[in-house]
Amino acid sequence: MSLTAIATEILKHAQALDVYIAEHDLPQPSFDRDGPAMFPLPGHAPDSLHKARTALMDASKTIYDLTEGPTNSVMWGSIAVSNHFTSMTLRALNSFCVADAVPLTDEGASYAEIAAATGVDEEVITRIVRHATTMRIFDEFCPGRVRHTASSRAMKENQLLKEAMKPCLEEGFQSAAHFNEAVAKFGGVEECKTTAFNIAFDTDDNYFTFIQRPEEQHRGKYLAGMMRYMWKYGGTAGKSHTAEEVLAGFDWAKLEGGLVVDVGGSHGSVEAALAPLHKELKFIVQDLPPVVELASANFNQLLPNAEDNCRVSFMAHSFFDPQPVKDADVYFFRHIMHDWSDTYCAKILKNIIPSMKKGARIVIVDYVLPDPGSAPKTPADGENRCGDLFMMSLLGGKERGAADWHKLVKLADDRLKILNINLPDNQVYGVIEIALDEE
Known part of the structure; x- marks a missing residue:
């Protein structure tokens, strides 16, 4: 594609966005001090506009990289230096x-x-x-x-922005600097205690254990801030990190008054979104004891309605232990698996299987990366790949594509089968529905 052709694409997408901004009396994008802090395209705008924004960013980066030249873009552009x-x-x-x-x-x-x-x-x-x-x-x-x-x-x-930057620029930045050293010393990246983070911070603890130390608990606060920032503001190209993908990606109504176990469910944000819409469902939120203690004490603030609130309970549980709740309809994992390597994720899934009744489902909400070569190298794709490297260097975790999810499920148990991978529009995460083949 010629430079003129790419520039024409840029003009087309920019005009589409300009028209929407003008018609809806939205503020013009600007770098000025009083300009909008976020790109003025609301989440409820037509999907074609969100796609136009992504395409505009992609075409703009493409024409910049081409005019800089392949060699110089590696050395002097946004890569090596x-x-x-x-x-x-x-x-x-x-x-x-x-x-x-x-x-x-x-x-x-x-x-x-x-x-x-x-x-x-x-x-x-x-x-x-x-x-x-x-x-x-x-x-x-x-x-x-x-x-x-x-x-x-x-x-x-923006206090959330200040907190959200910390894990990336402290633990992430320092771990990235020690990545090659970690590979040379440890080889693979399956173990959560043999990562670049372990070398950078001279510790034998994995990241989550490390930030629970009394002198390091500020790091946990900043991690929580980063998660809140993503849920509130989304990611590159306006992709949402909110609970909307949970609501849109699975047919909760078909459970007909069943039980949902939210494994590693933290403070119950999923339940706060689901319970008011599905009055017959009951929920158990599981997490480690300190999280459950805080979450249960504060859940009334998250879900004030007593009729909905009474259907949500909390239970202390580690997903590395056998699942104590038998015969639930759904065992649910949101933003859990990408923290862990395939070895550990397989253990997590294996702990669920003995508790599953006939017809039960495992539902996972997590990143589903595009298949290699199936999508243009957009800024959003770059963000996701950076996230993959962040997980690898910090935790030994990973972001997965569809083929990776199928491989993981079979690693856990040959009887597990992915029924569906749903990718809701304008969402960062996919919803993966897994069943146990009982034949």
Whole structure:
């Protein structure tokens, strides 16, 4: 495809989005301080518009990469030289609370004033912020003074964003730097205690055990913040991380008053979405004792309606132990499996099988990556692949495509069979329905 043809595609998709934004009196996308913090396309907009946005991002990246040239894009573009220094700059901005040091005024602040407010050397601050301006984070509108852009304002005002960046720029960044060392030392990535994270933080604990240490519990808070950020704001190209994929991806009405066991269900956010819509269903939310204690104490805030709330109970349980609840209709896992390698996921599934009655289902909500070569290399695909590397370096986990899910199910038990992989529109996750072949 020629550059002109790609540019024509860009124009087509941009015009479609412009028309929708204008017709619905939405704010124009802008990097200015008072511009919208998120792209102004609501989740309820027609799916064709969400696809146009994804296609626009893909075509824009394609034409940039082509005009930079294949060799230079590897060396000087967003790959070999830039990525880790981008992370370094973002980590410094977040850790030193640089955005908080700049007032939301046209005058902004001088580098000397930012240095005084943050306690960081002025030359260091100057060079870090000047790199940030190349990413449209801050605007050096005159030599030596910067003011906010929409991105830096978000870093000042959005507490969820501040927390969500921490796991990526702390544990993720440091683990990535030790990945090659981990491969050389440990070989494969099936074990959760032999990862790049273990080398980076000099620990024999897996990540989840490590962040439960009293001196490390702030990391658990930031991890929770990252999850809340994704659920609220979605991912690249507006893909949603909310409970909508749970509602849309499985026919809950067919259970006719059955029992759902939400394994590793944390604070019960799925139940808060499902219970009001399915009045005959009962739910048991299982998680580790500290999580269950906190979740059960606060569930009334999440689901205030007593009629719905009374059908949800909590139980302390580890999914690495045999499932104690017999004869449920659905054993449900949301955002669990990608944390673990195939070896551990197979153990989790095996622990369910003895408790399954005839007709019971295992329902998994998790990433379903596109098959290799089946989709364009969009920014959203890049985000998902980065997520896969994040899981591998931190936990030994992985993101899976359809073939990987079929392989995992058979690894757990030959009698398990995937009945359906549903990919709801505009959702990050797929819904995987699994049955036990009883013949």
